[in-house]
Amino acid sequence: MNMNEQMKESEESILHTYNRFPVVFEKGQGCYLYDSEGKEYLDFAAGIAVNSLGYHYPGYDEALKDQIDKLMHISNLYYNEPIIEAGAKLVKASKMSKAFFTNSGTEAIEGALKAAKKYAYVRDGHADHEIIAMNHSFHGRSIGALSVTGTAHYREPFEPLMGGVKFADFNDLESVKAQITDKTCAIITEVVQGEGGIYPAKKEFLEGLRQICDEKDIMLIFDEIQCGMGRTGHYFAWQAYGVQPDIMTSAKALGCGVPVGAFVLNEKAAKASLEPGDHGTTYGGNPFVCAAVSKVFDIYENDKIIEHVQEMTPYLEQKLDEIVAKHECAATRRGMGFMQGIVIQGRPVGEVVKAALAKGLLVISAGSDVLRIVPPLVITKEHIDKMAAILDECME
Numbered sequence: 001m002n003m004n005e006q007m008k009e010s011e012e013s014i015l016h017t018y019n020r021f022p023v024v025f026e027k028g029q030g031c032y033l034y035d036s037e038g039k040e041y042l043d044f045a046a047g048i049a050v051n052s053l054g055y056h057y058p059g060y061d062e063a064l065k066d067q068i069d070k071l072m073h074i075s076n077l078y079y080n081e082p083i084i085e086a087g088a089k090l091v092k093a094s095k096m097s098k099a100f101f102t103n104s105g106t107e108a109i110e111g112a113l114k115a116a117k118k119y120a121y122v123r124d125g126h127a128d129h130e131i132i133a134m135n136h137s138f139h140g141r142s143i144g145a146l147s148v149t150g151t152a153h154y155r156e157p158f159e160p161l162m163g164g165v166k167f168a169d170f171n172d173l174e175s176v177k178a179q180i181t182d183k184t185c186a187i188i189t190e191v192v193q194g195e196g197g198i199y200p201a202k203k204e205f206l207e208g209l210r211q212i213c214d215e216k217d218i219m220l221i222f223d224e225i226q227c228g229m230g231r232t233g234h235y236f237a238w239q240a241y242g243v244q245p246d247i248m249t250s251a252k253a254l255g256c257g258v259p260v261g262a263f264v265l266n267e268k269a270a271k272a273s274l275e276p277g278d279h280g281t282t283y284g285g286n287p288f289v290c291a292a293v294s295k296v297f298d299i300y301e302n303d304k305i306i307e308h309v310q311e312m313t314p315y316l317e318q319k320l321d322e323i324v325a326k327h328e329c330a331a332t333r334r335g336m337g338f339m340q341g342i343v344i345q346g347r348p349v350g351e352v353v354k355a356a357l358a359k360g361l362l363v364i365s366a367g368s369d370v371l372r373i374v375p376p377l378v379i380t381k382e383h384i385d386k387m388a389a390i391l392d393e394c395m396e
């Protein structure tokens with residue numbers, strides 16, 4: 001079958017919820033992907049910020065294969081070895097207290113919301129608490145996660161969603177204050193908005209949220225699903241700001257390709273929220289995915305992945321800034337570390353993405369007009385040069 005036939009066959013059985021790009025990928029190596037007709041693509045999308053180690057990173061596959069040979073799944077009714085290691089490493093990297101592993105980012109959000117609601121319930125015995133979320137946020141597609149996602153067209157067809165959610169403007173502390181009531185139990189925000197268009201939080205904003213939450217005993221939830229796991233040059237983006245959440249969510253690059261997420265609680269949240277019987281998952285944190293998480297942390301530490309992001313960021317930013325300076329359609333750049341966006345004007349961002357694909361470069365869009373650059377964290381200067389050269393052509 002050629003690629004066109006494969007795509008046609010896919011559409012016959014797979015529900016059409018994505019307008020997919022016309023390419024079937026077969027394998028990857030390093031920071032490159034190969035389609036089923038053998039064409040090579042430089043990958044600056046990383047499976048939407050998942051494949052932070054690229055493809056077949058030394059030691060990663062072996063760790064997973066070893067675990068397959070030992071044990072794939074038992075149940076959370078029993079202890080297993082990989083979850084013990086993965087949990088300790090996640091708690092250490094985040095300097096938080098307790099982790100709960102999930103199968104996805106969305107489920108991590110669900111757990112975080114439940115923990116915050118339970119914390120408030122334990123405190124005052126009421127069951128009518130409210131959550132403040134941000135406009136243009138993205139937290140996932142389940143009913144709970146969708147309820148705190150600040151894009152109306154994602155939510156509308158599925159109303160009524162979870163009640164008690166109010167929206168404020170990201171980076172606008174006064175708009176958050178205006179939504180606070182005696183019932184507010186949580187404020188949830190990304191530290192760098194991803195799907196919304198690559199908007200980093202302002203320091204004063206996060207500090208202000210922390211202060212409000214401290215004063216009113218509200219749980220501060222940071223969604224680190226996209227911006228976490230080293231992408232900004234820190235394990236978690238909030239560490240760049242020195243503002244700690246009470247609850248944090250992680251996923252995407254947490255397992256660098258296996259379906260795994262987590263919500264992580266500080267001591268205060270862990271002590272007085274979810275208890276046995278309150279929450280559970282069949283697959284979440286099974287030996288297979290936790291072997292991946294554990295190995296990912298080892299690789300990050302031993303191979304200094306985060307230090308590499310810090311070292312390479314100025315070069316990536318410089319190359320992107322040169323493109324912005326040169327091309328009329330590239331209005332501005334914003335971002336942190338290896339999570340960068342270029343605002344495209346005067347032509348659809350999708351056109352640039354498609355042109356790049358045709359020339360063998362994978363980039364994606366975010367929001368309505370932003371070109372999103374979220375490469376594997378292991379890219380080198382040569383990869384950056386090649387990306388910049390292709391983007392330069394695409395912007396002509």
Ligand SMILES: *Cc1c(COP(=O)(O)O)cnc(C)c1O
Nearest residue numbers: 104105106138139140194225226
């Ligand atoms: C991708 C994403 C999610 C949802 O994660 P899934 O694994 O797709 O469920 C939630 N929050 C943010 C910030 C994300 O980028």
